[in-house]
Each structure stands twice: as C-alpha cells, then as structure tokens.
Amino acid sequence: MKTALLFLACITVASAQFWHPLAPCNGHHECPAIGYCCHYSTVLLFQLCELKPNEGWPCDPTNVSSCPCNDGLTCQQDSVTFQWTCVKEVEA
Numbered sequence: 366m367k368t369a370l371l372f373l374a375c376i377t378v379a380s381a382q383f384w385h386p387l388a389p390c391n392g393h394h395e396c397p398a399i400g401y402c403c404h405y406s407t408v409l410l411f412q413l414c415e416l417k418p419n420e421g422w423p424c425d426p427t428n429v430s431s432c433p434c435n436d437g438l439t440c441q442q443d444s445v446t447f448q449w450t451c452v453k454e455v456e457a
C-alpha cells in the first residue's frame with residue numbers, strides 16, 4: 366500500500382514537469398505556441414489545448430475534430446484511401 370502511494374506520488378510529480386496536453390483553455394494564447402492549439406473537445410464539451418497533427422497524422426480540413434496541421438503542413442486528402450492527413454505544404 367505504501368509503495369503504491371509512493372508510486373502515485375512520483376507519477377504526479379513527474380507529470381507536473383511536463384505540459385499537460387489536455388489543459389482547459391479559452392484561446393490559442395493560453396496554449397504553448399509551438400505545436401498546440403485551443404480546440405473544442407466534443408468529448409469533454411470544453412476547450413482543451415491539443416497537439417497539432419504532425420506530418421502523416423490524420424487531420425480534419427474543417428478544424429472541427431482536430432487542430433489545424435502543424436506549421437508548414439497542410440491537410441490533404443489521399444487520392445487512394447480518401448483519408449485526410451497532414452502533408453508538407455507544396456510551394457506553388
């Protein structure tokens with residue numbers, strides 16, 4: 366029992382060292398500028414800081430179910446699988 370409590374305490378301390386990706390927010394400015402956006406969670410029904418999808422990750426072009434892609438990436442539909450994923454922006 367004591368060991369379990371100690372273990373829990375360690376996890377709590379350790380996780381506090383990192384940014385919690387599911388922190389509630391009221392705007393993008395409340396989330397880490399790099400790689401996060403403030404996004405309304407349809408599961409929890411409030412806004413959370415979420416990771417922006419990186420290259421190859423699934424994304425939502427309407428920004429409804431996910432953050433927009435990370436910097437330099439754009440959400441594109443694959444012509445074969447019809448899945449939307451973040452790909453490198455092609456400079457026109």
Ligand SMILES: *[C@@H]1O[C@H](CO)[C@@H](O)[C@H](O)[C@H]1NC(C)=O
Pocket residue numbers: 426427428433
């Ligand atoms: C999604 O968010 C990106 C970045 O903020 C924006 O450029 C884009 O227009 C948004 N798309 C829609 C459909 O709102």
